[in-house]
Amino acid sequence: MEAAVAAEVSNKRVILKRHVTGFPTEDDMEVVTATVSLAVPPGLAAVVVKNLYLSCDPYMRRRMTKHSEPSYPEFVLGEEDLHFCVSVNPSYQVITTFGVSKVVESGHPDFKAGDLVWGMTACEEYTLITKLGSIFKINHPELPLSYYAGVLGMPGLTAFSGFFNVAKPKKGDYVFVSAASGAVGQLVGQLAKITGCYVVGSAGSDEKVNLLKTKFGFDDAFNYKKEHDLNAALKRCFQQGIDIYFDNVGGTMLDAALLNMRLHGRVAVCGMISQYNLEHPEGVRNLACVVTKRIRIEGFRVIEYFGTYRKFEEEMAGHLKEGNITYMEDVAEGIEKVPAALVGLFYGRNIGKQLVAIAPE
Numbered sequence: 001m002e003a004a005v006a007a008e009v010s011n012k013r014v015i016l017k018r019h020v021t022g023f024p025t026e027d028d029m030e031v032v033t034a035t036v037s038l039a040v041p042p043g044l045a046a047v048v049v050k051n052l053y054l055s056c057d058p059y060m061r062r063r064m065t066k067h068s069e070p071s072y073p074e075f076v077l078g079e080e081d082l083h084f085c086v087s088v089n090p091s092y093q094v095i096t097t098f099g100v101s102k103v104v105e106s107g108h109p110d111f112k113a114g115d116l117v118w119g120m121t122a123c124e125e126y127t128l129i130t131k132l133g134s135i136f137k138i139n140h141p142e143l144p145l146s147y148y149a150g151v152l153g154m155p156g157l158t159a160f161s162g163f164f165n166v167a168k169p170k171k172g173d174y175v176f177v178s179a180a181s182g183a184v185g186q187l188v189g190q191l192a193k194i195t196g197c198y199v200v201g202s203a204g205s206d207e208k209v210n211l212l213k214t215k216f217g218f219d220d221a222f223n224y225k226k227e228h229d230l231n232a233a234l235k236r237c238f239q240q241g242i243d244i245y246f247d248n249v250g251g252t253m254l255d256a257a258l259l260n261m262r263l264h265g266r267v268a269v270c271g272m273i274s275q276y277n278l279e280h281p282e283g284v285r286n287l288a289c290v291v292t293k294r295i296r297i298e299g300f301r302v303i304e305y306f307g308t309y310r311k312f313e314e315e316m317a318g319h320l321k322e323g324n325i326t327y328m329e330d331v332a333e334g335i336e337k338v339p340a341a342l343v344g345l346f347y348g349r350n351i352g353k354q355l356v357a358i359a360p361e
């Protein structure tokens, strides 16, 4: 039985104080307390949710920049984003993100109190979600609920659709993954092994490199921060060259990978985290390789694949239950930790998927 819904509760939330240039800092954000009604306003097709886990994702940095690209609309200071929020200070924006939540009250027949959902919510304890098309009911509550912020949520679908639909692997392919121990990378490597590929990952610490080889089953891995020459590092790991580069970082790693691609190689461009905090992005110098080696470079966004989510959820849940795929999370406790956890992504502080536990399940 759900507890009776109180009319008003205190609601801690993370707001963006100012648009960011360069590396984000914890001081760009603030945790403030508001009072919110847990009732869905009459006539509104919406749900009020209690957020259980909030996801910290690199793309959120792009929305902190003023005048970012239209595909990553900036958090607009002083206006609401996807959700109704009670403004504490009308010049601040509550940050929105993916999360795992429990429905507290519903104004829509498809949802009822107690339902577990994942999807777009806000960095706060309670959220009134009006865009119900951006949340999914959770079909496998027997698996850890936090997985719906990672392997069974947006990062999982990113790894799965980017690898199979964009990179189009074949058994025996040589696959390179950057940011390989992260939310997306650890899954791409494991999917590559399941497909019968040879897979090498790069990561930013010896601890992460060790995890890639011992926990995630990568054939080889290297610490890119210790390599003076990335081209030489890739030549050492891929004597036959690379068929698929799953690019999470862009910049100098992409340049070095291009030099090492095989004929008809594919570069699936998932993200370029090395560029997100730069005011002037670095150039790519080795594009001539695209011609000589007939390389296909293709970017993608996970939102294109949300229509395939249910199929993905079943397949990935099956892999997890059978032990074919393992998933590592880095869980911070308490909403006060959101700013530090988000900033930490850009210093490689997370080991595995970074999320923040907001409330007990």
Ligand SMILES: NC(=O)c1ccc[n+]([C@@H]2O[C@H](COP(=O)([O-])OP(=O)(O)OC[C@H]3O[C@@H](n4cnc5c(N)ncnc54)[C@H](OP(=O)(O)O)[C@@H]3O)[C@@H](O)[C@H]2O)c1
Pocket (backbone or CB within 6 Å): 057, 058, 059, 154, 155, 158, 179, 180, 181, 182, 183, 184, 185, 202, 203, 204, 205, 208, 248, 249, 269, 270, 271, 272, 273, 274, 275, 300, 301, 302, 303, 345, 346, 347, 348, 349, 350, 352, 353, 354
């Ligand atoms: N296309 C899409 O729809 C989509 C969806 C989700 C994610 N993405 C992208 O996928 C990439 C990975 O996301 P994720 O959620 O899996 O993050 P993540 O790997 O869990 O965390 C970010 C990691 O990036 C690495 N990093 C940070 N700054 C770097 C730099 N300057 N150079 C190289 N590596 C750096 C750090 O790992 P190290 O310690 O190894 O450096 C850090 O731990 C990001 O580029 C993200 O934007 C794209």
